[in-house]
Amino acid sequence: MIITRTPLRISLGGGGTDVPGYYRRAGRGFLIAAAISKYVYIAVNQNFDDDILLKYSQVERVKRPEDIVHPLLRECLLETQLGSTIEISSMADIPAGTGLGSSGAFTVGVLKALHAFKHEIVPNERIAARACEIEIVRLQQSIGKQDQYIAAIGGLTAFEFHADERVEVIPIALAESVRHRIEDNLLLFFTGVRRPASEILAIEQSDANASHSKLDENLDAVRAIGHETMDALTRGDLAAFGSLLTQQWTLKFERSPTDVHQTIDAWIRAGIAAGAAGGKLVGAGGGGFLLFYAEEKADLRLAMNELGLPEVRFGIDYLGTTTVVAG
Numbered sequence: 001m002i003i004t005r006t007p008l009r010i011s012l013g014g015g016g017t018d019v020p021g022y023y024r025r026a027g028r029g030f031l032i033a034a035a036i037s038k039y040v041y042i043a044v045n046q047n048f049d050d051d052i053l054l055k056y057s058q059v060e061r062v063k064r065p066e067d068i069v070h071p072l073l074r075e076c077l078l079e080t081q082l083g084s085t086i087e088i089s090s091m092a093d094i095p096a097g098t099g100l101g102s103s104g105a106f107t108v109g110v111l112k113a114l115h116a117f118k119h120e121i122v123p124n125e126r127i128a129a130r131a132c133e134i135e136i137v138r139l140q141q142s143i144g145k146q147d148q149y150i151a152a153i154g155g156l157t158a159f160e161f162h163a164d165e166r167v168e169v170i171p172i173a174l175a176e177s178v179r180h181r182i183e184d185n186l187l188l189f190f191t192g193v194r195r196p197a198s199e200i201l202a203i204e205q206s207d208a209n210a211s212h213s214k215l216d217e218n219l220d221a222v223r224a225i226g227h228e229t230m231d232a233l234t235r236g237d238l239a240a241f242g243s244l245l246t247q248q249w250t251l252k253f254e255r256s257p258t259d260v261h262q263t264i265d266a267w268i269r270a271g272i273a274a275g276a277a278g279g280k281l282v283g284a285g286g287g288g289f290l291l292f293y294a295e296e297k298a299d300l301r302l303a304m305n306e307l308g309l310p311e312v313r314f315g316i317d318y319l320g321t322t323t324v325v326a327g
Helices: 020-026 071-080 102-117 124-138 146-153 176-185 197-207 212-235 238-255 259-273 298-306
Strands: 002-013 028-046 052-055 059-062 086-092 156-162 167-171 186-190 278-282 289-293 322-326
Touching: 002 102, 002 146, 002 212, 002 238, 020 028, 020 212, 028 102, 028 146, 028 212, 071 102, 071 124, 086 102, 102 124, 102 146, 102 322, 124 146, 124 167, 146 156, 146 167, 156 212, 176 186, 176 238, 186 298, 212 238, 238 259, 238 278, 238 289, 259 278, 259 289, 259 298
Parallel strands: 052 086
Antiparallel strands: 002 028, 002 322, 028 086, 028 156, 052 059, 156 167, 186 289, 278 289
16 A cells, blocks of 8 residues: 655745746746645555546546546556556545635545556656656646646745746755744635636636736736745745735735625734734735734733634645555
């Protein structure tokens, strides 16, 4: 049996500039993300019946990969050229559609497990590229590339996305004291709203079709904040980092001023009033998790509790996707 563990993620700066529709027009995208200690687990085992058995939120039993309903599992099996007599099961610490990159982590974890099942050693960066190919090219999902890359690479990492589809991985050098403060003072609260990222991003792209310039102007500002975020982190200015979280939320709200986002904006303002240095919605939007940076956390936790938003504790994952059982 092979079991892989693949981290979910939070976006810290520049989120949205990893979408091909943007970085191909603008020439490049740039963002910073962090892998977190909440995971997608994939188990692959030999199936002694002459078929393919899949267990996720549903159960599928089919003869050929082409017959699989789950699009990501189907394409991963076709990509790795695995046929019958295999069983795949999945579990996750956080449900899908909550803005933490679960789809990308799922695809990366499945590919990692299937290659291990075949006794193939494939670099994690290559797995990320293949996951992007499956989701964005084959399945035509309106998503970006950060989820796959941060799930594969791990850590607190910057990425530059080039118009020729190259992805540059940029490690961020942080002082140990800064790293500890970031891990201690980032807080996540669940809004209770779930919605696929591809659905939100497709709406944004559709709404912007008449005027790409307006969307690109907004995302240019988001990309600039990504670079400012990297500068703030490397020099240890975490008050500025917190403020930049809020600036990113303001730009996202401008792109999509929905009724749901009106409510989320009020929650973020309440968090800042309770002492957070800044906050934003994680992911493409429409719901998911609020992320705050707060060195004084008691009042923030009380305010979110009064709003009915439960906290999810986490740390930073520095390994990326990994095989935890191989036997």
